[in-house]
Amino acid sequence: MAIFSLDEFKSSPDTRFSKGTWIVEYHDQTHVSEGNYLGLGKVEIEECTPNGNCFFRFHPCSGEELEEDIRNEWERDAWKGKLDPQQKEGQSEKAAQTILDQLRESMVRLGILQPYFEIEHPKFITERKFAIVVLDTNALRNSAVYHLQEQFRTTQMWIIIPTVTLMEIGERVATIKSRVNDKSKPSNTALIRNRPQVTITSQAVKWIRKHFPTETLELAPELFRAFRGYETRSTDPYKEPDRISINDRLILEGIKNLRRQRNLSEEVYLMSGDKDMSRLARLEGIQTIYPDIPDIQGISDGIYSIRYSLESQTYVVCSIHRFLWDLTHVFSKIRVRKCTESFETKKELELFYYYPTKRVNDWVDDKLEVTGFGSSSTA
Amino acid sequence: MVTIEILQQEDTTEDDPTIKERIQIQGIQVLRITPINIKVSIPIPMTELLDIINEIKPIEGPQQEELDSYYAMQVPVYNDGNLSAEELDLPHHIGLRLALESVLQRYGTSNDLQILIS
Numbered sequence: 001m002a003i004f005s006l007d008e009f010k011s012s013p014d015t016r017f018s019k020g021t022w023i024v025e026y027h028d029q030t031h032v033s034e035g036n037y038l039g040l041g042k043v044e045i046e047e048c049t050p051n052g053n054c055f056f057r058f059h060p061c062s063g064e065e066l067e068e069d070i071r072n073e074w075e076r077d078a079w080k081g082k083l084d085p086q087q088k089e090g091q092s093e094k095a096a097q098t099i100l101d102q103l104r105e106s107m108v109r110l111g112i113l114q115p116y117f118e119i120e121h122p123k124f125i126t127e128r129k130f131a132i133v134v135l136d137t138n139a140l141r142n143s144a145v146y147h148l149q150e151q152f153r154t155t156q157m158w159i160i161i162p163t164v165t166l167m168e169i170g171e172r173v174a175t176i177k178s179r180v181n182d183k184s185k186p187s188n189t190a191l192i193r194n195r196p197q198v199t200i201t202s203q204a205v206k207w208i209r210k211h212f213p214t215e216t217l218e219l220a221p222e223l224f225r226a227f228r229g230y231e232t233r234s235t236d237p238y239k240e241p242d243r244i245s246i247n248d249r250l251i252l253e254g255i256k257n258l259r260r261q262r263n264l265s266e267e268v269y270l271m272s273g274d275k276d277m278s279r280l281a282r283l284e285g286i287q288t289i290y291p292d293i294p295d296i297q298g299i300s301d302g303i304y305s306i307r308y309s310l311e312s313q314t315y316v317v318c319s320i321h322r323f324l325w326d327l328t329h330v331f332s333k334i335r336v337r338k339c340t341e342s343f344e345t346k347k348e349l350e351l352f353y354y355y356p357t358k359r360v361n362d363w364v365d366d367k368l369e370v371t372g373f374g375s376s377s378t379a
Numbered sequence: 380m381v382t383i384e385i386l387q388q389e390d391t392t393e394d395d396p397t398i399k400e401r402i403q404i405q406g407i408q409v410l411r412i413t414p415i416n417i418k419v420s421i422p423i424p425m426t427e428l429l430d431i432i433n434e435i436k437p438i439e440g441p442q443q444e445e446l447d448s449y450y451a452m453q454v455p456v457y458n459d460g461n462l463s464a465e466e467l468d469l470p471h472h473i474g475l476r477l478a479l480e481s482v483l484q485r486y487g488t489s490n491d492l493q494i495l496i497s
Contacts, residue, residue, distance in 0.1 A: 006459075049450060049468050111460060149462060211462050306456075306469070308477040310485055313402055314464055315456040315477065322459045 001371045003355070003362065010321040014373050015349065017054050017320050019045050021339040024058075024324070026331035029354075031095075031188040033076050037335050038069045040103065040327065044302065045320065054320045057302035060103050066096035070189070095189035102192055102330050104296045107303050109143040109200065110318040110326055114307070115291035117148065119269075120282060130156040131267055133289065134217060134255055135208075136248070137165045138273030140201045144291035145208065145271065151311045159208050160258070162217040164250045166205075172197040192330060199329040199353065203366055217254045248277045255286055328353050328368055348372050381407040381475060384495040385486055386422060396422075396493065399486075404478060406451035411471045413438050415496055422493040428483050435476045 002012070009015055021044050025037035032038060041060035048054045061069070070092040107113035125131050131152075133145065140161065149157050172194055208214055251270070259268055271289040272278050278288040296303060306317045328334045328351040337348035355369035381404050386396040410416045414434050423431065437449060451471045455464035479494075486492050 047470055047473065051468070053467060053469075055469065055473060111457065143460075146460065146462070150457070207460060304477070306473070306477060308474075308481040309457075310400075310402070310481045312457070313404075315454060315467075315469070315474070317456045317458045317467060319459055 001369060003357075003367050004370045005365055005367050006322060006325050009325065009351075009368070009370060010319060015321065015370065016052050017045055017048065018338075019048055019054075021045075022336050023339060024327065025335045025337075026327070027333040027335065028188075028192065028331055029333075030191050032073060036073060036076070038073060039065065040099070040331070040334075042339075043320065043323075043336070053317075054305075056305045056320055056323075058107070058305070058323070059302040060100065060296050062297065063093075063096045063100060066099050067092045070095050091187060091189070095192075098189060098193050100296065102196065104293050105142045105196070106326050106330060107296060108147070108291070108293055109204075110323060111146055111150075111316045112303055112305055112307055112318045113294060113296065115142075115144050115147055115293045117144075117151065118278075118288075118290040118292055120287045124287070125152050125155050125269075128155055128267065130158055131269055132158045132160060132258075132264065134160045134162060134251070134258075134268065134270045135165065136162070136251055136270070136272040136274065136277065137168050137197060137201065139271040139291070140165055140204050140208075141196055142273055142291065142293065143200075143204050143207070144273070145212070147291070148271070148289065149212070150309055150316070153312050157212050159212040159214045160217045161205060161208070161214065162251045162254050163219050164247050164254070165201075166216070168247060169198060169201050195332065196330050200326075203329070217251075217258060219250060219254060220257070248274070248280070251277075252281055252284060252286060255281075256284075324349075324351055325368065380405050381409050381478075382497050383478060383482065384497075385482065386493040386495055387491060388493070399492070402478060402482070404454065404474065406454040407471050407474045407478075408451065409471075409475065409496055411438050411448065412436070412475050415475060418496060420495065420497045422495050424490075425483075425486055425492040425494060426490055428479060428487070428494060432476055432479050432483065435472050435479075437470065437472050 002014070004012065004015075021042055024040045024043055026032075026040055027037045039061050041058055043056050043058050045054045045056040074092070104113060108115055119125065133148070135145065139145065145157065145159065176191060176194055176198060255268060255270060259265060269287045269289050270278070270281050271291070272281070273291060273293075275290065278290040281288045305320070305323065306315055308314075309316050324334055324336060332353045334351045335348060336350075337346065340346060349370065349372035352369040352371070358367070358369075383402040383404075385399040385401075387399050388396040409419055413436055414431060416438060418431070449470060450468040451474055452468050453466035454469055454474060456467045456469075457463075458465045458467060475496075482494065
Protein backbone atom coordinates (compact mmCIF):
# COMPACT_ATOMS: atom_id res chain seq x y z
CA MET A 1 0.00 0.00 0.00
CA ALA A 2 1.31 3.46 -0.87
CA ILE A 3 0.12 7.05 -1.03
CA PHE A 4 0.80 8.39 -4.51
CA SER A 5 0.39 11.55 -6.53
CA LEU A 6 -0.48 10.91 -10.18
CA ASP A 7 3.13 11.40 -11.27
CA GLU A 8 4.35 8.95 -8.63
CA PHE A 9 1.66 6.46 -9.64
CA LYS A 10 2.73 6.72 -13.30
CA SER A 11 6.42 6.36 -12.63
CA SER A 12 6.40 3.71 -9.91
CA PRO A 13 7.90 0.37 -11.03
CA ASP A 14 5.25 -1.32 -8.86
CA THR A 15 2.34 -0.05 -10.94
CA ARG A 16 3.34 -1.01 -14.47
CA PHE A 17 0.69 -2.63 -16.60
CA SER A 18 1.05 -5.24 -19.29
CA LYS A 19 -0.73 -6.32 -22.44
CA GLY A 20 -4.04 -8.12 -21.93
CA THR A 21 -7.60 -7.66 -20.72
CA TRP A 22 -8.28 -5.97 -17.41
CA ILE A 23 -11.59 -5.69 -15.60
CA VAL A 24 -12.42 -2.31 -14.06
CA GLU A 25 -14.79 -2.25 -11.07
CA TYR A 26 -15.78 0.20 -8.37
CA HIS A 27 -16.74 0.13 -4.75
CA ASP A 28 -18.50 3.04 -3.10
CA GLN A 29 -19.22 2.69 0.60
CA THR A 30 -22.31 4.89 0.26
CA HIS A 31 -24.28 2.34 -1.76
CA VAL A 32 -22.29 -0.86 -2.25
CA SER A 33 -22.05 -3.47 0.50
CA GLU A 34 -18.67 -4.05 2.08
CA GLY A 35 -16.24 -6.13 0.04
CA ASN A 36 -18.40 -6.04 -3.07
CA TYR A 37 -17.52 -4.36 -6.40
CA LEU A 38 -19.67 -3.37 -9.35
CA GLY A 39 -18.32 -3.62 -12.91
CA LEU A 40 -17.65 -0.53 -15.04
CA GLY A 41 -16.09 -2.16 -18.07
CA LYS A 42 -13.00 -3.77 -19.55
CA VAL A 43 -9.69 -2.32 -20.54
CA GLU A 44 -7.93 -4.02 -23.44
CA ILE A 45 -4.25 -3.10 -23.37
CA GLU A 46 -3.03 -3.57 -26.95
CA GLU A 47 0.51 -2.24 -26.74
CA CYS A 48 3.02 -1.36 -24.02
CA THR A 49 6.20 0.42 -24.99
CA PRO A 50 9.45 -0.58 -23.26
CA ASN A 51 9.28 2.58 -21.15
CA GLY A 52 5.83 1.68 -19.81
CA ASN A 53 3.39 3.63 -21.97
CA CYS A 54 0.31 1.54 -22.68
CA PHE A 55 -2.21 2.02 -25.46
CA PHE A 56 -5.59 0.61 -24.59
CA ARG A 57 -9.25 0.42 -25.49
CA PHE A 58 -11.94 0.93 -22.85
CA HIS A 59 -15.13 -1.07 -23.34
CA PRO A 60 -17.74 0.24 -20.89
CA CYS A 61 -20.43 -2.11 -19.57
CA SER A 62 -23.78 -1.73 -21.29
CA GLY A 63 -26.69 -0.09 -19.49
CA GLU A 64 -28.32 -3.52 -19.09
CA GLU A 65 -25.19 -5.03 -17.54
CA LEU A 66 -24.88 -2.14 -15.10
CA GLU A 67 -28.54 -2.40 -14.15
CA GLU A 68 -28.28 -6.12 -13.54
CA ASP A 69 -25.20 -5.65 -11.39
CA ILE A 70 -26.96 -3.02 -9.31
CA ARG A 71 -30.08 -5.14 -8.91
CA ASN A 72 -27.95 -8.09 -7.80
CA GLU A 73 -26.24 -5.84 -5.27
CA TRP A 74 -29.63 -4.90 -3.85
CA GLU A 75 -30.49 -8.58 -3.44
CA ARG A 76 -27.80 -8.82 -0.79
CA ASP A 77 -28.56 -9.01 2.92
CA ALA A 78 -27.47 -5.45 3.52
CA TRP A 79 -30.38 -4.16 1.47
CA LYS A 80 -33.11 -6.67 2.45
CA GLY A 81 -36.45 -4.97 3.02
CA LYS A 82 -35.23 -1.51 2.08
CA LEU A 83 -36.59 -1.46 -1.44
CA ASP A 84 -39.72 -2.89 -3.01
CA PRO A 85 -39.38 -4.50 -6.49
CA GLN A 86 -40.81 -1.45 -8.28
CA GLN A 87 -38.33 0.85 -6.57
CA LYS A 88 -35.50 -1.51 -7.50
CA GLU A 89 -36.43 -1.34 -11.16
CA GLY A 90 -36.67 2.44 -11.31
CA GLN A 91 -33.65 3.17 -9.14
CA SER A 92 -31.38 0.69 -10.92
CA GLU A 93 -32.19 2.26 -14.28
CA LYS A 94 -31.39 5.74 -12.97
CA ALA A 95 -28.23 4.48 -11.29
CA ALA A 96 -27.00 2.81 -14.50
CA GLN A 97 -27.63 6.00 -16.49
CA THR A 98 -25.75 8.04 -13.88
CA ILE A 99 -22.76 5.70 -14.17
CA LEU A 100 -22.75 5.87 -17.98
CA ASP A 101 -23.03 9.68 -17.91
CA GLN A 102 -20.08 9.90 -15.55
CA LEU A 103 -18.00 7.52 -17.67
CA ARG A 104 -18.50 9.60 -20.79
CA GLU A 105 -17.71 12.83 -18.95
CA SER A 106 -14.58 11.16 -17.70
CA MET A 107 -13.53 10.23 -21.27
CA VAL A 108 -14.03 13.87 -22.32
CA ARG A 109 -11.92 15.09 -19.39
CA LEU A 110 -9.21 12.64 -20.36
CA GLY A 111 -9.19 14.09 -23.86
CA ILE A 112 -9.98 10.81 -25.65
CA LEU A 113 -13.65 11.49 -26.39
CA GLN A 114 -14.27 14.70 -28.31
CA PRO A 115 -17.37 16.75 -27.63
CA TYR A 116 -19.14 18.47 -30.50
CA PHE A 117 -19.31 22.20 -29.80
CA GLU A 118 -22.57 23.92 -30.55
CA ILE A 119 -21.44 27.52 -30.94
CA GLU A 120 -23.74 30.34 -31.93
CA HIS A 121 -21.19 32.08 -34.16
CA PRO A 122 -18.13 29.80 -34.50
CA LYS A 123 -16.48 32.09 -37.04
CA PHE A 124 -16.28 34.82 -34.41
CA ILE A 125 -13.95 32.57 -32.44
CA THR A 126 -11.76 31.61 -35.39
CA GLU A 127 -11.50 35.22 -36.57
CA ARG A 128 -10.43 36.56 -33.21
CA LYS A 129 -7.10 36.52 -31.50
CA PHE A 130 -8.77 35.95 -28.14
CA ALA A 131 -12.08 34.90 -26.66
CA ILE A 132 -13.31 35.31 -23.10
CA VAL A 133 -14.98 32.11 -21.94
CA VAL A 134 -17.07 32.06 -18.76
CA LEU A 135 -17.47 28.55 -17.35
CA ASP A 136 -20.39 27.27 -15.34
CA THR A 137 -20.07 24.31 -12.97
CA ASN A 138 -20.85 21.69 -15.61
CA ALA A 139 -18.31 23.07 -18.04
CA LEU A 140 -15.71 23.23 -15.32
CA ARG A 141 -16.36 19.61 -14.36
CA ASN A 142 -16.13 18.11 -17.84
CA SER A 143 -13.01 20.14 -18.80
CA ALA A 144 -14.40 20.72 -22.28
CA VAL A 145 -12.29 23.88 -22.44
CA TYR A 146 -9.36 21.54 -23.20
CA HIS A 147 -11.07 20.48 -26.44
CA LEU A 148 -12.07 24.05 -27.21
CA GLN A 149 -8.45 25.19 -27.13
CA GLU A 150 -7.41 22.15 -29.17
CA GLN A 151 -10.01 22.88 -31.85
CA PHE A 152 -9.36 26.65 -31.97
CA ARG A 153 -5.59 26.64 -31.77
CA THR A 154 -5.07 30.17 -33.02
CA THR A 155 -7.41 31.80 -30.53
CA GLN A 156 -6.14 32.57 -27.06
CA MET A 157 -8.82 31.64 -24.52
CA TRP A 158 -9.18 33.86 -21.47
CA ILE A 159 -11.06 31.89 -18.83
CA ILE A 160 -13.43 33.37 -16.28
CA ILE A 161 -14.74 31.31 -13.38
CA PRO A 162 -17.78 32.84 -11.67
CA THR A 163 -17.72 33.02 -7.87
CA VAL A 164 -21.09 31.26 -7.88
CA THR A 165 -19.45 28.24 -9.50
CA LEU A 166 -16.84 28.09 -6.76
CA MET A 167 -19.53 28.53 -4.09
CA GLU A 168 -21.45 25.64 -5.59
CA ILE A 169 -18.42 23.41 -5.11
CA GLY A 170 -18.44 24.25 -1.40
CA GLU A 171 -22.13 23.48 -1.22
CA ARG A 172 -21.61 20.12 -2.89
CA VAL A 173 -19.02 19.19 -0.29
CA ALA A 174 -21.63 19.74 2.41
CA THR A 175 -24.24 17.71 0.53
CA ILE A 176 -21.93 14.76 0.01
CA LYS A 177 -20.85 14.79 3.64
CA SER A 178 -24.43 14.76 4.87
CA ARG A 179 -25.38 11.88 2.57
CA VAL A 180 -22.29 9.80 3.18
CA ASN A 181 -23.27 9.36 6.82
CA ASP A 182 -26.53 7.74 5.80
CA LYS A 183 -25.21 4.63 4.13
CA SER A 184 -28.43 2.65 3.98
CA LYS A 185 -29.98 4.33 0.96
CA PRO A 186 -29.71 2.77 -2.49
CA SER A 187 -30.49 6.21 -3.88
CA ASN A 188 -27.00 7.21 -2.79
CA THR A 189 -25.90 6.10 -6.25
CA ALA A 190 -26.80 9.70 -7.15
CA LEU A 191 -23.66 10.71 -5.24
CA ILE A 192 -21.65 9.40 -8.19
CA ARG A 193 -22.96 12.39 -10.07
CA ASN A 194 -22.30 14.85 -7.26
CA ARG A 195 -18.82 13.70 -6.26
CA PRO A 196 -16.95 14.91 -9.37
CA GLN A 197 -18.39 18.38 -8.73
CA VAL A 198 -16.07 18.39 -5.73
CA THR A 199 -13.19 16.07 -6.51
CA ILE A 200 -12.78 16.99 -10.18
CA THR A 201 -13.72 20.65 -10.28
CA SER A 202 -11.15 21.66 -7.68
CA GLN A 203 -8.43 19.96 -9.76
CA ALA A 204 -9.92 21.42 -12.95
CA VAL A 205 -9.58 24.94 -11.53
CA LYS A 206 -5.89 24.26 -10.83
CA TRP A 207 -5.39 22.88 -14.35
CA ILE A 208 -7.11 25.85 -15.98
CA ARG A 209 -5.04 28.33 -13.98
CA LYS A 210 -1.91 26.54 -15.16
CA HIS A 211 -2.84 26.58 -18.87
CA PHE A 212 -4.92 29.73 -19.41
CA PRO A 213 -5.05 33.32 -18.23
CA THR A 214 -7.79 33.04 -15.61
CA GLU A 215 -9.81 35.36 -13.44
CA THR A 216 -12.78 35.11 -11.14
CA LEU A 217 -16.11 36.73 -11.93
CA GLU A 218 -17.10 38.46 -8.71
CA LEU A 219 -20.68 38.92 -7.67
CA ALA A 220 -22.00 42.27 -6.54
CA PRO A 221 -22.36 42.06 -2.70
CA GLU A 222 -26.12 42.61 -2.87
CA LEU A 223 -26.42 39.60 -5.18
CA PHE A 224 -24.68 37.27 -2.72
CA ARG A 225 -27.88 37.15 -0.71
CA ALA A 226 -29.58 35.55 -3.69
CA PHE A 227 -27.12 32.64 -3.85
CA ARG A 228 -28.88 29.40 -3.04
CA GLY A 229 -27.03 26.40 -1.78
CA TYR A 230 -27.94 22.79 -2.00
CA GLU A 231 -30.30 22.58 0.95
CA THR A 232 -32.61 19.69 0.23
CA ARG A 233 -36.06 20.61 -0.91
CA SER A 234 -36.78 17.49 -2.86
CA THR A 235 -37.24 13.90 -1.75
CA ASP A 236 -35.87 12.67 -5.08
CA PRO A 237 -32.07 12.61 -4.86
CA TYR A 238 -31.79 12.47 -8.65
CA LYS A 239 -33.63 15.74 -9.04
CA GLU A 240 -31.46 18.84 -9.01
CA PRO A 241 -32.51 21.27 -6.28
CA ASP A 242 -34.44 24.32 -7.46
CA ARG A 243 -31.57 26.66 -6.68
CA ILE A 244 -30.27 26.05 -10.19
CA SER A 245 -32.27 28.78 -11.87
CA ILE A 246 -31.22 31.35 -9.26
CA ASN A 247 -27.53 30.55 -9.52
CA ASP A 248 -27.75 30.45 -13.31
CA ARG A 249 -29.32 33.88 -13.18
CA LEU A 250 -26.42 35.14 -11.04
CA ILE A 251 -23.94 33.90 -13.67
CA LEU A 252 -25.89 35.55 -16.50
CA GLU A 253 -26.11 38.85 -14.64
CA GLY A 254 -22.39 38.60 -13.88
CA ILE A 255 -21.65 38.23 -17.61
CA LYS A 256 -23.82 41.22 -18.48
CA ASN A 257 -22.01 43.30 -15.83
CA LEU A 258 -18.66 42.20 -17.18
CA ARG A 259 -19.59 43.24 -20.71
CA ARG A 260 -20.85 46.62 -19.54
CA GLN A 261 -17.85 47.35 -17.31
CA ARG A 262 -15.23 46.44 -19.91
CA ASN A 263 -17.11 47.48 -22.97
CA LEU A 264 -17.04 43.96 -24.43
CA SER A 265 -19.67 42.27 -26.56
CA GLU A 266 -18.96 39.52 -29.01
CA GLU A 267 -15.77 38.33 -27.33
CA VAL A 268 -17.58 36.96 -24.28
CA TYR A 269 -18.92 33.42 -24.41
CA LEU A 270 -20.67 31.37 -21.78
CA MET A 271 -19.65 27.71 -21.88
CA SER A 272 -22.29 25.61 -20.19
CA GLY A 273 -22.94 21.88 -20.19
CA ASP A 274 -26.55 22.67 -19.38
CA LYS A 275 -28.80 22.90 -22.45
CA ASP A 276 -31.46 24.94 -20.68
CA MET A 277 -28.98 27.50 -19.48
CA SER A 278 -27.40 27.77 -22.94
CA ARG A 279 -30.83 28.36 -24.46
CA LEU A 280 -31.78 30.94 -21.86
CA ALA A 281 -28.49 32.79 -22.27
CA ARG A 282 -28.93 33.03 -26.04
CA LEU A 283 -32.38 34.49 -25.57
CA GLU A 284 -30.73 37.22 -23.51
CA GLY A 285 -28.11 37.96 -26.14
CA ILE A 286 -25.22 36.11 -24.52
CA GLN A 287 -23.20 33.94 -26.89
CA THR A 288 -22.89 30.35 -25.76
CA ILE A 289 -20.75 27.29 -26.31
CA TYR A 290 -22.48 24.01 -25.55
CA PRO A 291 -20.26 20.90 -25.52
CA ASP A 292 -22.40 18.01 -26.72
CA ILE A 293 -20.87 14.77 -25.44
CA PRO A 294 -21.36 11.63 -27.56
CA ASP A 295 -23.01 8.56 -26.11
CA ILE A 296 -20.32 5.98 -25.31
CA GLN A 297 -22.78 3.12 -25.77
CA GLY A 298 -22.77 3.77 -29.49
CA ILE A 299 -19.00 3.29 -29.85
CA SER A 300 -18.78 -0.37 -30.76
CA ASP A 301 -14.97 -0.74 -30.81
CA GLY A 302 -14.53 0.84 -27.40
CA ILE A 303 -12.80 4.14 -26.68
CA TYR A 304 -9.15 4.21 -27.66
CA SER A 305 -6.63 5.86 -25.35
CA ILE A 306 -5.02 7.78 -28.19
CA ARG A 307 -6.51 9.79 -31.03
CA TYR A 308 -5.17 12.06 -33.74
CA SER A 309 -6.40 15.63 -33.72
CA LEU A 310 -6.58 17.15 -37.20
CA GLU A 311 -7.06 20.60 -35.69
CA SER A 312 -3.82 20.60 -33.74
CA GLN A 313 -2.09 18.00 -35.96
CA THR A 314 -0.99 16.19 -32.82
CA TYR A 315 -1.83 12.96 -31.07
CA VAL A 316 -3.81 13.21 -27.84
CA VAL A 317 -2.87 10.47 -25.40
CA CYS A 318 -4.26 9.30 -22.08
CA SER A 319 -2.18 6.96 -19.95
CA ILE A 320 -3.77 3.97 -18.23
CA HIS A 321 -2.70 5.54 -14.94
CA ARG A 322 -4.51 8.81 -15.55
CA PHE A 323 -7.57 6.93 -16.76
CA LEU A 324 -7.82 4.99 -13.47
CA TRP A 325 -6.96 8.13 -11.51
CA ASP A 326 -9.91 10.03 -12.94
CA LEU A 327 -12.34 7.15 -12.37
CA THR A 328 -11.28 7.01 -8.71
CA HIS A 329 -12.25 10.66 -8.30
CA VAL A 330 -15.73 9.80 -9.53
CA PHE A 331 -16.36 6.38 -7.98
CA SER A 332 -14.18 6.70 -4.83
CA LYS A 333 -12.59 3.24 -5.02
CA ILE A 334 -11.46 1.55 -8.25
CA ARG A 335 -10.21 -1.99 -8.61
CA VAL A 336 -8.55 -3.16 -11.79
CA ARG A 337 -7.70 -6.84 -12.21
CA LYS A 338 -6.25 -8.83 -15.03
CA CYS A 339 -8.34 -11.53 -16.65
CA THR A 340 -6.38 -14.69 -16.06
CA GLU A 341 -7.26 -18.32 -15.51
CA SER A 342 -4.67 -18.99 -12.86
CA PHE A 343 -5.31 -17.75 -9.34
CA GLU A 344 -1.57 -17.63 -8.64
CA THR A 345 -0.94 -15.17 -11.41
CA LYS A 346 -3.91 -13.01 -10.45
CA LYS A 347 -2.94 -9.35 -10.70
CA GLU A 348 -4.98 -6.57 -9.24
CA LEU A 349 -4.62 -2.99 -8.17
CA GLU A 350 -6.84 -0.76 -6.06
CA LEU A 351 -7.05 3.01 -5.89
CA PHE A 352 -8.89 4.72 -3.04
CA TYR A 353 -9.85 8.38 -2.79
CA TYR A 354 -11.07 8.60 0.84
CA TYR A 355 -8.28 6.82 2.68
CA PRO A 356 -8.45 7.38 6.44
CA THR A 357 -5.05 9.04 6.86
CA LYS A 358 -5.63 11.63 4.13
CA ARG A 359 -4.30 15.00 5.29
CA VAL A 360 -5.08 18.49 4.04
CA ASN A 361 -1.95 18.55 1.89
CA ASP A 362 -2.91 15.20 0.39
CA TRP A 363 -6.25 16.66 -0.77
CA VAL A 364 -4.54 19.70 -2.23
CA ASP A 365 -1.81 17.61 -3.89
CA ASP A 366 -4.45 15.16 -5.12
CA LYS A 367 -3.06 11.97 -3.61
CA LEU A 368 -4.65 8.53 -3.61
CA GLU A 369 -4.00 5.32 -1.75
CA VAL A 370 -2.79 2.61 -4.12
CA THR A 371 -2.76 -1.06 -3.15
CA GLY A 372 -1.65 -4.10 -5.10
CA PHE A 373 0.84 -5.55 -7.55
CA GLY A 374 3.37 -5.85 -4.72
CA SER A 375 6.76 -4.26 -4.51
CA SER A 376 8.89 -4.26 -7.64
CA SER A 377 6.61 -6.71 -9.44
CA THR A 378 5.10 -6.07 -12.84
CA ALA A 379 1.55 -7.05 -13.65
CA MET B 380 8.06 11.54 -41.43
CA VAL B 381 4.76 10.77 -43.17
CA THR B 382 2.86 13.31 -45.24
CA ILE B 383 -0.85 12.85 -45.87
CA GLU B 384 -2.45 15.07 -48.48
CA ILE B 385 -6.16 15.40 -49.13
CA LEU B 386 -6.63 16.06 -52.84
CA GLN B 387 -9.58 17.48 -54.72
CA GLN B 388 -9.89 17.24 -58.49
CA GLU B 389 -11.92 20.05 -60.03
CA ASP B 390 -14.52 18.59 -62.45
CA THR B 391 -14.13 21.25 -65.09
CA THR B 392 -10.38 21.40 -65.48
CA GLU B 393 -7.56 19.11 -66.48
CA ASP B 394 -5.28 20.78 -63.96
CA ASP B 395 -3.54 19.00 -61.12
CA PRO B 396 -5.77 18.40 -58.12
CA THR B 397 -5.76 21.01 -55.40
CA ILE B 398 -4.50 20.16 -51.94
CA LYS B 399 -7.29 20.68 -49.42
CA GLU B 400 -5.22 19.76 -46.42
CA ARG B 401 -1.70 18.57 -45.70
CA ILE B 402 -0.78 16.68 -42.56
CA GLN B 403 2.80 15.92 -41.58
CA ILE B 404 3.63 13.56 -38.75
CA GLN B 405 7.12 13.33 -37.37
CA GLY B 406 8.61 9.89 -36.75
CA ILE B 407 6.10 7.68 -38.60
CA GLN B 408 7.64 5.67 -41.45
CA VAL B 409 5.17 4.40 -44.05
CA LEU B 410 7.46 1.64 -45.31
CA ARG B 411 7.00 -0.16 -41.99
CA ILE B 412 3.23 -0.37 -42.45
CA THR B 413 1.30 -2.73 -44.68
CA PRO B 414 -0.60 -2.22 -47.02
CA ILE B 415 0.47 1.44 -47.07
CA ASN B 416 4.04 0.49 -48.06
CA ILE B 417 2.84 -0.43 -51.55
CA LYS B 418 0.57 2.59 -51.93
CA VAL B 419 3.11 5.31 -51.31
CA SER B 420 2.60 8.34 -53.57
CA ILE B 421 -0.38 6.70 -55.29
CA PRO B 422 -3.65 8.65 -54.97
CA ILE B 423 -6.24 6.57 -53.10
CA PRO B 424 -9.96 7.38 -53.50
CA MET B 425 -11.56 8.39 -50.20
CA THR B 426 -14.13 5.64 -50.72
CA GLU B 427 -11.38 3.01 -50.35
CA LEU B 428 -9.85 4.45 -47.22
CA LEU B 429 -11.94 2.50 -44.71
CA ASP B 430 -10.91 -0.84 -46.24
CA ILE B 431 -7.28 0.19 -46.14
CA ILE B 432 -7.51 1.30 -42.51
CA ASN B 433 -8.96 -2.09 -41.58
CA GLU B 434 -5.94 -3.84 -43.14
CA ILE B 435 -3.24 -1.71 -41.53
CA LYS B 436 -0.66 -3.66 -39.53
CA PRO B 437 3.13 -3.67 -39.03
CA ILE B 438 5.06 -5.04 -42.02
CA GLU B 439 5.55 -8.25 -40.08
CA GLY B 440 5.41 -9.42 -36.47
CA PRO B 441 8.18 -7.57 -34.67
CA GLN B 442 11.17 -9.67 -33.80
CA GLN B 443 12.98 -8.75 -30.62
CA GLU B 444 15.94 -7.45 -32.57
CA GLU B 445 13.58 -5.31 -34.65
CA LEU B 446 11.86 -3.80 -31.65
CA ASP B 447 13.53 -0.44 -32.12
CA SER B 448 12.11 -0.11 -35.59
CA TYR B 449 8.64 -1.19 -34.46
CA TYR B 450 8.14 2.10 -32.63
CA ALA B 451 8.14 5.53 -34.16
CA MET B 452 10.41 7.44 -31.85
CA GLN B 453 9.60 10.73 -30.17
CA VAL B 454 6.32 11.53 -31.85
CA PRO B 455 4.85 14.81 -30.52
CA VAL B 456 1.73 14.18 -28.43
CA TYR B 457 -0.47 16.00 -25.96
CA ASN B 458 -0.06 13.66 -23.05
CA ASP B 459 -2.36 13.42 -20.04
CA GLY B 460 -4.04 16.80 -20.32
CA ASN B 461 -1.04 18.85 -21.41
CA LEU B 462 -1.58 21.42 -24.12
CA SER B 463 2.05 21.56 -25.10
CA ALA B 464 3.54 18.67 -27.01
CA GLU B 465 5.64 16.01 -25.31
CA GLU B 466 7.43 13.26 -27.15
CA LEU B 467 6.30 9.66 -26.95
CA ASP B 468 7.17 6.45 -28.77
CA LEU B 469 4.29 4.73 -30.48
CA PRO B 470 3.97 1.94 -33.04
CA HIS B 471 4.16 3.22 -36.62
CA HIS B 472 1.00 1.42 -37.74
CA ILE B 473 -1.10 2.67 -34.80
CA GLY B 474 0.03 6.24 -35.42
CA LEU B 475 -0.88 6.16 -39.09
CA ARG B 476 -4.14 4.30 -38.53
CA LEU B 477 -5.34 6.95 -36.04
CA ALA B 478 -4.42 9.80 -38.35
CA LEU B 479 -6.26 8.16 -41.26
CA GLU B 480 -9.28 7.49 -39.05
CA SER B 481 -9.44 11.22 -38.26
CA VAL B 482 -9.18 12.02 -41.97
CA LEU B 483 -11.99 9.56 -42.70
CA GLN B 484 -14.14 11.09 -39.98
CA ARG B 485 -13.77 14.57 -41.46
CA TYR B 486 -13.75 13.82 -45.19
CA GLY B 487 -15.31 10.35 -45.42
CA THR B 488 -18.56 11.59 -46.95
CA SER B 489 -16.82 13.44 -49.79
CA ASN B 490 -16.59 10.95 -52.66
CA ASP B 491 -14.66 13.34 -54.92
CA LEU B 492 -11.59 13.42 -52.70
CA GLN B 493 -8.39 11.41 -52.88
CA ILE B 494 -5.68 10.82 -50.37
CA LEU B 495 -1.96 10.73 -51.05
CA ILE B 496 0.43 9.22 -48.52
CA SER B 497 4.16 9.72 -48.85
